Amino acid sequence: MTAAVIDGTGDPSVLHTASGPVPAPTGSEFLVRVVAAGVNPLDAKTRAGDGVASAIAAYPAVLGQDFSGVVVRSPYEAHPLRPGTEVYGVVPVPRYSGSYAQYIAVPSLSVARKPPTLSHVEAAAVPVAALTAWGMVVELAKAHDGQRILIHAGSGGVGHFAVQFAKYFGAHVTATGSTRNLEWLRELGASVAIDHTTTRFEDVVGEVDAVIDLVGNVGGDTGSRSLRVLRPGGLIVNAPTGSWPTLLDEAEAAGVRATTYRVAPDGDTLSTITRLLEAGDVKVFVDRVFDLADAAAAHEALEDGHTRGKLVLKVADS
Numbered sequence: 250m251t252a253a254v255i256d257g258t259g260d261p262s263v264l265h266t267a268s269g270p271v272p273a274p275t276g277s278e279f280l281v282r283v284v285a286a287g288v289n290p291l292d293a294k295t296r297a298g299d300g301v302a303s304a305i306a307a308y309p310a311v312l313g314q315d316f317s318g319v320v321v322r323s324p325y326e327a328h329p330l331r332p333g334t335e336v337y338g339v340v341p342v343p344r345y346s347g348s349y350a351q352y353i354a355v356p357s358l359s360v361a362r363k364p365p366t367l368s369h370v371e372a373a374a375v376p377v378a379a380l381t382a383w384g385m386v387v388e389l390a391k392a393h394d395g396q397r398i399l400i401h402a403g404s405g406g407v408g409h410f411a412v413q414f415a416k417y418f419g420a421h422v423t424a425t426g427s428t429r430n431l432e433w434l435r436e437l438g439a440s441v442a443i444d445h446t447t448t449r450f451e452d453v454v455g456e457v458d459a460v461i462d463l464v465g466n467v468g469g470d471t472g473s474r475s476l477r478v479l480r481p482g483g484l485i486v487n488a489p490t491g492s493w494p495t496l497l498d499e500a501e502a503a504g505v506r507a508t509t510y511r512v513a514p515d516g517d518t519l520s521t522i523t524r525l526l527e528a529g530d531v532k533v534f535v536d537r538v539f540d541l542a543d544a545a546a547a548h549e550a551l552e553d554g555h556t557r558g559k560l561v562l563k564v565a566d567s
Contacts, residue, residue: 252350253544253562254309258298261548264349266541267309272346272354279355280322281336284567285373286348287315288539288547288560289406291490295343296548300490305343313348313562314339314514316355317363317372324357335363337372339380339514348373349544351564359514364526367533369567374406374535374559379522381512382410382461385486387418389508390459394419399454399478401471402463403439404430406559407488411461412437413531423457425450430557454478460485465492472496476503486510534558 250271255263274280292312294300317337320330330336338360340348345355363372385407386392392415400415402408403424415422416438424439427446434442443450451474462485466472472493475485484506487493500507525531536557539547541564551560 250351251541252311252346253313253541254311254349255296256308258296258302261293261296261545261552263296264312264545264548266544269309269311269350271352274322274324274354277324277357279320279324279330279336279357279360281316281318281353281355281360282321283316283318283348283351283353283564284369285317286313286541286562286564287373287375287377288544288551288562289314289377290551291377292347293548293551294490301343310343311347311350312342313350314342315373315376316340316348316353317369318353318564321352328357330357330360330362335365335369336360337363337376338516338519339376339512341514349541349562349564356514358516361516361519361523364523366527370538370561370563371533371535373561374533375522375526376514376519377512378406378559379410379531379533380515380518381407381488381510382414383518383522384512385461385488385510386411386414389486389510390415390461390484392418392420396420396459397455397457398422398459398461399450399457399475400424400439400461400463401475402426403434403437403442404557405463406556408463409437409534409558410531411463412439415461417525417530423450423454427555433557450474451478456480458483462487462493463489465489466495467492473499476500476505479503479505482506484508535561537561538563
């Protein structure tokens with residue numbers, strides 16, 4: 250099979266296509282033919298030597314967590330997701346070889362039936378971002394009627410799902426983003442959209458119950474400033490890996506609760522999200538699509554930092 254691989258960590262140019270063996274599923278794993286693969290920040294961090302790079306056992310390595318494709322082999326004959334079924338989900342990279350490839354072996358608990366109303370390209374943009382947003386907004390912040398939630402980077406892959414989930418469960422949503430995305434954030438469900446390039450959010454945001462932090466403290470002290478708008482005992486949930494080493498200490502000093510978050514490849518929760526997608530209550534936005542051979546260009550675009558929604562690699566035509 251063909252895959253986009255890295256022979257070692259480095260800048261986007263280390264990504265290149267190569268031929269390799271089709272994975273051999275064992276036990277309760279599926280063999281899936283990949284049609285499209287999502288591109289996530291963790292992919293780029295790992296490629297650069299951070300993220301989960303330290304857990305890569307051998308090179309060449311295949312990155313990519315999100316996938317949408319077709320079952321080739323099921324764990325057993327009577328499995329409800331039989332060969333020919335369209336599925337999507339998350340590959341637990343780097344324990345498994347990733348989705349920037351024509352075929353993957355993936356645990357059955359990481360797979361769900363693909364929403365029939367979505368194309369493979371659209372479906373590949375969902376799993377990691379939507380599951381991350383669900384975990385932060387629904388499971389940890391417990392979004393509900395009357396709650397006030399501040400979401401940083403609301404127009405990104407995780408952010409655009411976070412805004413929609415918070416709105417769906419009744420929260421009053423304030424989201425930060427760039428100038429070009431303000432109206433789109435309102436369309437997604439934000440009651441207040443703040444241009445982070447011109448306005449300091451703490452100057453216009455009142456007290457909030459929860460902050461969904463998709464930025465961290467890497468620039469402009471966004472994280473530390475967020476603590477000042479949280480009510481006493483409020484919650485801040487931080488996702489970007491390594492973006493705020495002093496989070497817990499600062500939160501304790503400010504009298505608020507804090508936690509990081511790491512997404513789990515949960516097919517059951519993804520099936521719940523599927524129902525929201527099918528009902529039209531939540532939508533996915535794909536910014537750009539790249540061919541598998543152009544994975545390096547996709548990483549360059551991701552690291553440029555101006556993506557609205559998600560980037561996707563097209564691995565096959567269908």
